[in-house]
Amino acid sequence: MAEILVLVEHADGTVKKVTTELLTLARRLGEPAAVFIGSGADAALEKLAEFGATKVYVADGAQYTDYVVAPKAEVLAKVVADAAPAAVLVASTAEGKETGARLAVKIGSGIITDAVDVSPDLVATQSVFGGATVVKSRVSRGVPVITVRPNSVAPEAAPAAAAKVDVAVELSPAATAAKVTGRTVAERSGRPELTEAAIVVSGGRGVGGPDGFGVVEELADVLGAAVGASRAATDAGWYPHQFQVGQTGKTVSPQLYVANGISGAIQHRAGMQTSKTIVVVNKDPEAPIFEIADFGVVGDLHQVVPQLTEEVRKRKG
Numbered sequence: 001m002a003e004i005l006v007l008v009e010h011a012d013g014t015v016k017k018v019t020t021e022l023l024t025l026a027r028r029l030g031e032p033a034a035v036f037i038g039s040g041a042d043a044a045l046e047k048l049a050e051f052g053a054t055k056v057y058v059a060d061g062a063q064y065t066d067y068v069v070a071p072k073a074e075v076l077a078k079v080v081a082d083a084a085p086a087a088v089l090v091a092s093t094a095e096g097k098e099t100g101a102r103l104a105v106k107i108g109s110g111i112i113t114d115a116v117d118v119s120p121d122l123v124a125t126q127s128v129f130g131g132a133t134v135v136k137s138r139v140s141r142g143v144p145v146i147t148v149r150p151n152s153v154a155p156e157a158a159p160a161a162a163a164k165v166d167v168a169v170e171l172s173p174a175a176t177a178a179k180v181t182g183r184t185v186a187e188r189s190g191r192p193e194l195t196e197a198a199i200v201v202s203g204g205r206g207v208g209g210p211d212g213f214g215v216v217e218e219l220a221d222v223l224g225a226a227v228g229a230s231r232a233a234t235d236a237g238w239y240p241h242q243f244q245v246g247q248t249g250k251t252v253s254p255q256l257y258v259a260n261g262i263s264g265a266i267q268h269r270a271g272m273q274t275s276k277t278i279v280v281v282n283k284d285p286e287a288p289i290f291e292i293a294d295f296g297v298v299g300d301l302h303q304v305v306p307q308l309t310e311e312v313r314k315r316k317g
Contacts, residue, residue, distance in 0.1 A: 002086035003055070004030040005079060007072070007099065008048065009091050013040020015047040017196045018091040020155035022148060023051040027158060029120055030086045033057065034162070035079055037072050038065045041164070049162035051155060057083075059167045063176070069095060070175035073102035078169045080107050080143055087122055092147040092251070093195065100145045109142025116152040116253065116274050127274045149274065150195050151253040194243060197226035199256045200272070202245055203238075204230035206261020206282060206301055210238045215302060216260055219309045222316070228252065228272075230262045246271040260301045264289025281305060 004026035009016040019034070026032035033055040034048045041058040048056055059075045076088065076099070090100040092114050104111035115124035115137075122144050124137045139145070194200065201223065203216040213227070220227045229239040231246050245252055247270040257275035262268060264280075264287055272278070273292055280293040281301045290296050297304050 001031045003033040003083050005057075005076070005083070005085045005088045006032060006034050006053070007076065007088070007090045007096065008034050008036045008044065008056075009093070009096070010036070010038065010040065010044055012038075013043035015044050016091075017155065018093075018150040020047070020051045021150065021153040022089045022091065023048070023053055024156045024158075025118060025148065025153045026089055027052045029118060029122065031055075032160075033083065033085070035059075035076060035167075037075050045162050045164060049160055050157050052158040052160045053162045054160045055165055056162045057165050057167045059169060063171060064169075066180055067171075067176050068178040068180060069098050070102060070178070071169075071171050072099045073106055074171055074175050075167060075169050076103045077106040079167060085143060087118075087144040087146060089118075090145065090147045092149045097147050100147045104142075104145045107142055107145075109145055110139035111145040111147070112137050112139060113147045114251070115146050115148045118146055118148070122146075149251060149253045151198065151255065152274075191220060192224070192226045194226045194228060194245070195250050195252055197252070198254050199223050199225035199258075200228045200245070200252050200254045200275070201225045201258045201260070202228035202230065202262060202272075203233055203260050203301075204262030204268075205232040205236070206263075207233065207238065208261075208302075212261075212302070213239055215305045215309070219258065219260075219305050219312070222309050222312045223256075223258075225256075225258075226252075226254075230268050231265075259289055259293075260305055262289055263287045264291070281308075 006022045032052045034053040035057045037059045057079050064071045090096040112124045117125040201220040228245040229243045234241045234244040246268040251271045253274040255276045258279045260281045280296040285298045
């Protein structure tokens with residue numbers, strides 16, 4: 001059975017949830033093998049093995065992480081050349097898509113981005129044109145490189161013996177042309193990261209102002225959810241731009257998406273339409289977002305959402 005390479009997303013060895021999803025998907029397609037680039041591999045091995053990685057290719061060294069994206073593509077190209085995998089899976093993040101694109105150019109292969117599923121014959125399912133159309137795509141040349149949206153696959157543990165394989169790559173001058181000069185750790189709340197969260201609670205123009213996000217945040221905290229916002233809300237300065245969901249913001253695909261006071265412009269829908277269950281609270285019964293809602297409440301979010309929050313709190317006991 002051919003290997004399916006998975007590029008590991010991690011923070012100093014702490015494996016991110018999206019990687020466990022990719023390993024789960026890789027098991028359906030072939031023999032999952034992880035590619036770990038950076039420091040902390042020993043700490044990550046146990047987690048990668050837990051989700052089925054039979055082999056972990058490790059490129060450890062500052063030369064791979066002190067530069068922007070390009071070294072990762074060169075490491076992956078080396079592993080592809082040596083291992084001859086059936087496909088390469090990468091998280092559909094901004095960095096993941098750039099890494100995947102660079103890899104595809106290096107190995108002369110096609111790339112599919114933003115897949116929400118991949119079949120055993122490596123046909124990818126994509127949601128395109130703002131979520132209005134679902135298409136099936138297949139790479140016609142070379143080793144397929146496929147970026148997969150976070151939360152597209154439910155992670156399932158399947159313990160394996162992850163054999164560590166050290167990889168060394170002599171980087172090209174082009175790969176070291178853009179150097180990272182500094183890093184700042186982002187301030188984080190106790191909430192999950194927006195693109196990885198299983199539940200997202202978002203607010204839009206209907207919240208009425210910055211203070212209106214208080215009811216959105218309260219519901220999110222009771223549900224253990226991430227908070228999102230529409231472009232209208234972030235452009236108005238009511239909520240930070242890094243929480244914007246939409247075509248020009250972040251793409252999310254959680255199990256549950258709760259949209260509060262969001263009209264449902266195509267720009268916003270493009271970023272959340274693949275959510276498994278969509279719940280809408282809006283006082284305008286003609287709001288376009290009701291067209292894609294699984295459940296909808298026509299009403300004032302400032303009355304409806306606090307009641308919902310209280311009910312969830314009661315049921316959690």
